[in-house]
Amino acid sequence: MRIGLVVDSACDLPGDYLRRNGFTILPISVRIGDEVREDQRDDKVTLDFLHSHVTERGAEAETMPFTVEQITELFLRKLVIDYDYVFCMTITRTRSPIYDNALQASYAILNEYRPIRAAAGHDTPFALRVIDTQTLFAAQGITAVEAVRLIEAGEGAPKIRARLENLALHTYGYMIPRDLHYLRARARTKGDRSVSIVSAVLGxxxxxxxxxxxxxxxTAPIGKVKGFENGAQRLFAHTADRVRKGLMTPTVCLSYGGDLDEMRALPGYDDLRVTCQSYNVELFESVMSLTGMVNVGKGALVVGFASEPHSFAG
Known part of the structure; x- marks a missing residue:
């Protein structure tokens, strides 16, 4: 069985990893003023756009995910021919319409694929599953990496589906933003009142x-820390502690709203890297997606992993 994997461009994994493992990306376009960029997980494009636009006007940006019609067209044009089963893993549906768009598209896809596959010489059924990762950014990478591992291990689609859906219930994404004023301005643009003016000013x-x-x-605040670098150190330490106690998958994903060398220079990063190596946990690092940066601001740090229920120990 040929199994395909689809993620949206908010999924923070290195672009070369996504390409090497044959992921199809549902791009999210970002419009700032008259300029539009389609986020295809290209670090250089993302950083160039960050330095030229996001810092000054990112809070005003409009993000445009693939529509139902665009997702349907992508599947019927390519994916129903290239694969027999596709897992489409999306950012949490509470923060984006991508999951609902993909789910709605799946009905049309499953109704219309047969003549397209028959014309390509395939007489077997096609199936797909849309999975809400129930998290965002770097944490979305956890289910994606696990899907790759399961496929490489020769597991069948039913076992992969059950594993990914269970994993989504145990995936944690932690973020520390740099600029609360930006975060509040962006939240207000989107109609989200979760970051108040008082907290932004005091913060x-x-x-x-x-x-x-x-x-x-x-997605909600679960703690507060004094200073960004101190916060990063505590977040790295918390993650290293969870690694030592045992994760549900041997994977930690990091993403950062800027150049990765800045992230690697943060206090606590080296300790986390060494801990992951010691416990045979793979550490993925990526520049935050353009979508992520316009929503949470330049310089934000995100960590994702799958674990049994726990409290933040920072």
């Missing part, structure tokens, strides 16, 4: 940073 004045968690579809 900037006192250099207090929230620790945000994406888990089971809910």
């Amino acid at each position: 900037t004045a006192l250099d207090i940073k929230p620790v945000l968690r994406g888990y089971r579809g809910e």
Whole structure:
């Protein structure tokens, strides 16, 4: 059985990893003023756009995910021919319409694929499963990497499906933003009142940073720290502690809203890297997607892993 994998471009994994493992990307376009960029997980394009636009006007950006019609056309043109079963893993549906668009598209795809496959010489059924990762950004990478491992191990589609859906319930994404004023401005643009003007002003004045968690579809502050670098160190230490206690997959994903050398220079990064090596946990590092950066601001740090229920130990 030929199994294909689809992620949206908010999934923070290295572009070369995605290409090497044959992922299809559902791009998200970003419009700032008159300029539009389609996010295809190209680090250079993302960083160039960050330096030229995001810092000054990112809070005003409009993000445009693939529509139902675009997803349907992509599947019927290519994926129903290239694969027999496709897993489409999306950012949490509570923060984006991508999951709902893909799910709606799946009905048309399954109704219309037969003559297209027959014309390509395939007389077997086609199936697909849309999976809500229930998290975002670097944490989306956890299910994607696990899907690759399962396919390489020769597992069948039913076992992969059950494993990925269970894993989505145990995937944690933690984020520390740099600029609360930006985060609040962006949230207000999108109609999200979760970051108030008082918290933004006090946070900037006192250099207090929230620790945000994406888990089971809910994104909310679960702690606060003094200073971004101190917060990064605590987040790295928390992740290393979970690695030592045992993760549900041997994977940690990091993403950063800027050049990765800046992230690697943060306190606690080296300790996390060494801990992952010691426990045979693969550490993935990527520049945050353009979509992610316009939503949470330049310089934000995100960590993702799958674990049994726990509290942030920072």
